[in-house]
Amino acid sequence: MTKTEKRNLKVGLCFISPWIAGFVLLTLYPLISSAYLSLTDYSVLSKPVYIGFDNYERLAVDDLFWKSIWNTFYFAALSIPINLVSALFLAVLLNFDMPGKKIFRTIYFLPSLVPMVCLGVLWQWMLNGEIGLINQALAPVCDTLNYLLGTSLKPPNWLVNPAYAKLGLVLASMWGVGNAVVIFLAGLQDVPRSLYEAAELDGCGFWQKTFHVTLPIISPVIYFNGIMSLIGSFQVFAVPYVMTNGGEGPGRSLLFAATYVFNKGFQAWSMGYACAVALILFLIILALTLLATHVFERHVHYAAK
């Protein structure tokens, strides 16, 4: 390292020191201390008592913990692809050169600005089986199908039926796709026009251009949105918490890992146990992120490489 490089490194470190200070004190320290607390019997007020791996042994046979993990995986498996595809679809539409596109972009981004709690209250109404807007819209569809096919379909009772509660939440989570749409749009606008022109000269149509030019070029953006969506869906908490009025949903179908951490830590005051659940959730997200990085590495195209 030359003298200038050393000096630049020091200056650089100084400039990012506010972040380093925040990271060390507000993220790293809590992470390490929660790892320690997960090995203790700790009720927030009294001193933590070291109990080894007792919390983890209890977790292994705790039905509610496994239910919360299953619910979280189920929700993630549904919401990640649906949200990614719908965000990409919207971004492609909003990328067309048409009058008023800026207004449309704003409209599709607006729901992302709604605070989580408001979103929860709003969707509690939207998904109400009797008076909710979703079922008001579905009722004529069901009636038509029943008339044509002789079936007896009924709009579902979203928030009181365990089979539909998570689907309802996935619908609600689609409101937050605005952020991903903006990132996709930025990626789409970065695709060099020359590539499209070359593809057109080769006789490519819309779909061929999409699959052979657009998607490979924006693959880093898809990867980024995918990872963010993965992390977000594994941490889902606020919207289901509000939608169920602080409960766990019908048949505990909306009991997610983050909800379980909250219930154990701040309702049962079993903070040591809650830390153990949180640490496992952290390890799951970390492992899945590393797995996704490894699997998609070959499919992500970086222009600089």
Add this chain to the structure above:
Amino acid sequence: MPPLKPLIITILSFGLVGYLLFSDGDDPKPRADGRIEIEYWEKWTGFEREAMAELVDEYNASQDKVFVDFLSVSNIDRKLMLATAGGNPPDLAGLWTVNLPVFASNGALMPLDSMLATSSLEPDAYLPSIWEQVVVYDRVWGLPTTPGTIALHWNKRLFREAGLDPERPPRTIAELEEYNDRLTRFNDDGRIEIMGHMPIEPGWWSANWSIWFGGDIWNGEDQVTADSEANMAVLDWVESYPDRYGSDSLMAFRQLSGVFASPENPFFRERIAMVLQGPWMYNFINNFAPDDFEWGVAPFPTWREEDYGASLVESDCLVIPQGSAHPEEAFAFIAWLQQPEQLERLNLAQQKFSPLKEVSEDFYDRHPNPHIHTYRELAENSHARMRPQMVTFNEFSSDMVNAIDEIMRDEKTAEQAAEEIQNRQQDLFSRKYESWLKVREARLKEWDER
């Protein structure tokens, strides 16, 4: 050496984050008038807050030594526990008596016995069903302010339409279900149009149903009794609902329960005829029900005739958190508020009844709620019961809510649900109980020394 500017920024940023994290917060600044300022957190909002704010103002105007700074705080139980753990609690706080076992066993509150002994307050002056709630581990942890009981609220018009005597509510569970069958109406597509009664509307006391079935969910020491005869009778009663009305119909009807405090409430919309509720209904009915809404209040029916008059009694209470900077001044305010005159004013303004045995002659004449006598009599009844002082009550409650939901959806039988709750809750409770036994002696000694 790095240039000066970035170095200064680095030092400042670490300093700022360190200060924010480790500083003790604001040291209370002495007031200009030399009075000691005590911080008082309370859960109330709206007219309930106003009622207390008026009394606080009067107290502040009445003397020149202490100034009570009154603050409305949401989710107060959670925030008070965390503030106490963080070493920065208020001097005084308003909790619910149901919080006391958990707060006391965690050492989050100051026992009030010694201060109580030097004051003019007498435990005998309070209704026994209310006083017993503030006593945990033989020590007093708070003083009651605004109590409440829960009772059957019924819609007289719907009774009349079903051919029932609107002035004669059911007295036993069997009678309740007989009325239920007569009141419940289905529309043409098989959906429930009007329901007589449903245990999950609103379902706020799912863990306490055993009170009306003559039993309990805990033996008061080391055993959870979710599978007791009384609690089994509760779950069997719940199981009769999907059998009689169909789980799909019940679930569809359940969708009607939107926001409680709104005109969408099915009781105010006259879609359900009987609900288990409390004295606050007077205010909500005035605000959200139709003008010609006719309603009555009576003890909730019981499984056995001899238990008629049973109810759950709860109360708000004032506590002094561990670490309070001015406990004596805080207690002086509590003692002032506990005077009969102040308690009556607070309860009149909050539309509740006084926790004291004696009330002034015109208290009921001045009370806006025409049914206040009924709630008060429930608190005086020998069958009045508090929530069990079980430290895992929140978890038990969550399991009962879920079990009742599963039985209603016809996914589990009463026996399966009871067995699951019993196993899980006994395990959870035993662990907490063992932890408590380990620190019990030290805690008791600590409390006695205060």
